[in-house]
Amino acid sequence: MVQINNVLVLALCGAILVACVGMLVYILPSLCFFMPFRWEEERYTDGVKWKFLEHKGPVFAPPYDPLPSNVKFYYDGKHMKLSSTAEEVATFFAKMLDHEYTTKEVFRKNFYKDWRKEMTSEEKSKITDLNKCDFSEMSEYFKAQSEARKAMTKEDKQKIKEENERILQEYGFCIMDNHKERIANFRIEPPGLFRGRGDHPKMGMLKRRIRSEDIIVNCSKDSKHPKPPPGTKWKEVRHDNKVTWLVSWTENIQGSIKYIMLNPSSRIKGEKDWQKYETARRLKKCVERIRAQYRDDWKSKEMRIRQRAVALYFIDKLALRAGNEKEEGETADTVGCCSLRVEHLTLHQEMGGQEYVVEFDFLGKDSIRYYNKVPVEKRVFKNLQLFMEDKEPEDDLFDRLNTSILNKHLQELMDGLTAKVFRTYNASITLQQQLNEITNSEDNVPAKILSYNRANRAVAILCNHQRAPPKTFEKSMQNLQTKIDAKKEQLADAKRELKMSKYLAVESKKKAVQRIEEQLMKLEVQATDREENKQIALGTSKLNYLDPRISIAWCKKFGIQIEKIYNKTQREKFAWAIDMAGKDFQF
DNA sequence: ACAACCACTTAGTACCGGTGCA
DNA sequence: TGCACCGGTACTAAGTGGTTGT
Numbered sequence: 001m002v003q004i005n006n007v008l009v010l011a012l013c014g015a016i017l018v019a020c021v022g023m024l025v026y027i028l029p030s031l032c033f034f035m036p037f038r039w040e041e042e043r044y045t046d047g048v049k050w051k052f053l054e055h056k057g058p059v060f061a062p063p064y065d066p067l068p069s070n071v072k073f074y075y076d077g078k079h080m081k082l083s084s085t086a087e088e089v090a091t092f093f094a095k096m097l098d099h100e101y102t103t104k105e106v107f108r109k110n111f112y113k114d115w116r117k118e119m120t121s122e123e124k125s126k127i128t129d130l131n132k133c134d135f136s137e138m139s140e141y142f143k144a145q146s147e148a149r150k151a152m153t154k155e156d157k158q159k160i161k162e163e164n165e166r167i168l169q170e171y172g173f174c175i176m177d178n179h180k181e182r183i184a185n186f187r188i189e190p191p192g193l194f195r196g197r198g199d200h201p202k203m204g205m206l207k208r209r210i211r212s213e214d215i216i217v218n219c220s221k222d223s224k225h226p227k228p229p230p231g232t233k234w235k236e237v238r239h240d241n242k243v244t245w246l247v248s249w250t251e252n253i254q255g256s257i258k259y260i261m262l263n264p265s266s267r268i269k270g271e272k273d274w275q276k277y278e279t280a281r282r283l284k285k286c287v288e289r290i291r292a293q294y295r296d297d298w299k300s301k302e303m304r305i306r307q308r309a310v311a312l313y314f315i316d317k318l319a320l321r322a323g324n325e326k327e328e329g330e331t332a333d334t335v336g337c338c339s340l341r342v343e344h345l346t347l348h349q350e351m352g353g354q355e356y357v358v359e360f361d362f363l364g365k366d367s368i369r370y371y372n373k374v375p376v377e378k379r380v381f382k383n384l385q386l387f388m389e390d391k392e393p394e395d396d397l398f399d400r401l402n403t404s405i406l407n408k409h410l411q412e413l414m415d416g417l418t419a420k421v422f423r424t425y426n427a428s429i430t431l432q433q434q435l436n437e438i439t440n441s442e443d444n445v446p447a448k449i450l451s452y453n454r455a456n457r458a459v460a461i462l463c464n465h466q467r468a469p470p471k472t473f474e475k476s477m478q479n480l481q482t483k484i485d486a487k488k489e490q491l492a493d494a495k496r497e498l499k500m501s502k503y504l505a506v507e508s509k510k511k512a513v514q515r516i517e518e519q520l521m522k523l524e525v526q527a528t529d530r531e532e533n534k535q536i537a538l539g540t541s542k543l544n545y546l547d548p549r550i551s552i553a554w555c556k557k558f559g560i561q562i563e564k565i566y567n568k569t570q571r572e573k574f575a576w577a578i579d580m581a582g583k584d585f586q587f
Numbered sequence: 588a589c590a591a592c593c594a595c596t597t598a599g600t601a602c603c604g605g606t607g608c609a
Numbered sequence: 610t611g612c613a614c615c616g617g618t619a620c621t622a623a624g625t626g627g628t629t630g631t
Contacts, residue, residue, distance in 0.1 A: 184619095185621085187619090187620090197622065197623075256623095322625060322626080323625095324624075324626080334623085336624080336625090365622095366624085403625075404626085418625080418626065420625060472613085472614075475613095476613095476614070476615085567616080567617070569617075569618075
């Protein structure tokens with residue numbers, strides 16, 4: 001692929017017109033004949049996303065491969081041959097046997113119920129108790145299979161790799177408006193047992209196999225339409241250029257729609273990403289006005305206005321998510337700002353020498369716990385007392401508010417403003433401020449990168465991006481410490497030698513000491529970084545919340561290679577920004 | 588007004604394969 | 610040469626927010 005730098009004039013959809021910008025663009029030589037420059041293409045209005053779209057359709061999950069006859073299932077201690085359909089579902093369970101959740105009541109109940117639906121009537125009458133089912137031979141068989149896969153010869157592994165590459169080349173790309181673009185997820189999700197996050201009421205349910213007849217294909221009329229597998233038909237072929245997806249189907253657990261879409265490196269995703277940060281930068285210009293407004297609204301005589309103002313304060317100060325309502329019993333019980341309940345807050349008139357402290361404790365997205373003690377203004381505190389008065393723990397804190405009301409209000413304050421823009425804005429501005437504050441131009445490269453990671457970490461903490469500490473964390477910390485100790489010893493040795501050699505090769509020994517000192521420093525920095533990162537995930541904020549131009553400008557300003565901050569995939573995703581941002585870019 | 592639906596972004600985790608070390 | 614480790618990636622669930630229909 002050839003990379004070409006140039007100026008792209010983009011008029012963004014609708015009424016919003018954004019200024020001209022430089023943008024790095026990938027051009028496919030083979031397609032250059034038709035459309036030599038991406039930036040010569042017109043921008044679409046009225047929600048049109050493309051003019052031409054051609055692709056090969058999805059890759060289906062491989063069909064079920066029945067167990068060999070020596071791998072047996074036992075019911076109540078006795079061998080029982082299962083029908084192919086029932087056997088397949090049983091293997092899903094067998095593959096998860098080592099996981100804790102196969103012991104959970106809800107998981108077992110849901111699985112058993114759905115499994116029975118797949119049984120023949122004979123099987124249904126025989127199998128009446130999940131506890132009497134013995135999947136252990138199946139489980140052992142799959143473990144052996146995975147061992148065998150690991151032990152394959154280089155040649156066999158190479159063959160598989162080549163086959164995957166072939167599939168990727170055939171199905172992994174599409175043509176959208178004269179550009180070959182990478183598809184993000186061209187494989188249909190295979191059948192299996194649903195495992196939601198946290199305490200999910202539907203865990204263990206059977207996620208059914210997707211067939212051609214479930215698939216809606218979206219492509220342009222004048223494209224070569226993808227062919228369904230022989231003997232099958234698509235549910236529908238449509239030509240909707242107001243959407244970006246290539247393929248969709250309805251999933252059976254929540255009844256929601258799943259999509260095949262393009263990779264983040266694609267034009268369509270990149271432009272949207274850029275737009276998102278431009279909206280956040282527009283918020284920067286008016287955020288003080290909005291803050292003054294909501295502070296004023298804390299005093300409103302209308303309860304709904306006060307609630308709106310306090311919620312917005314939380315969203316702004318704590319980077320909480322909006323908090324849409326959710327259907328009870330359909331998903332795990334998690335909340336965001338607007339859906340907070342009385343039970344999620346504890347008010348402390350005084351705590352640890354601070355006045356008006358609010359203690360938050362709730363499960364947010366992905367059932368990640370949000371726990372925080374925050375001193376708030378007296379007015380906020382008094383309002384919260386008011387909102388909580390005469391309510392049960394399970395009552396909504398903001399009973400006069402929801403995300404729709406809040407977003408309508410925000411829309412009036414700034415064009416394109418919604419609750420999530422505050423998260424983007426606060427994340428990016430925090431990175432910018434932290435970098436400005438803590439980067440020391442005297443530092444060497446590893447120390448500067450430590451500063452960067454610390455700035456990134458401040459954002460991840462703000463956004464509550466947590467991770468389970470890696471299973472091998474303690475061990476890998478220990479290993480690193482061992483390395484550090486060894487390096488220290490080596491340094492001591494080198495210093496001793498330098499002292500001894502008054503005349504011979506002093507210069508080279510000085511250099512050796514210096515080199516070892518540098519290595520030691522690098523290791524120590526690495527240890528600090530890793531320790532501070534134990535329970536914090538940096539990836540999510542880096543990928544979704546931090547305007548990449550901030551990081552790129554920082555790299556340029558301090559002479560750090562961009563490769564140290566962004567890996568290959570990330571550089572592809574942020575190609576637009578890499579070209580756009582000079583060393584003086586400020587968010 | 589609000590519920591249902593749809594499209595799209597954001598999210599953590601499991602897994603894989605390359606790398607570097609004993 | 611085998612193995613641990615780590616970064617990268619695939620996967621897919623879980624959010625947000627707009628639109629549509631009643």
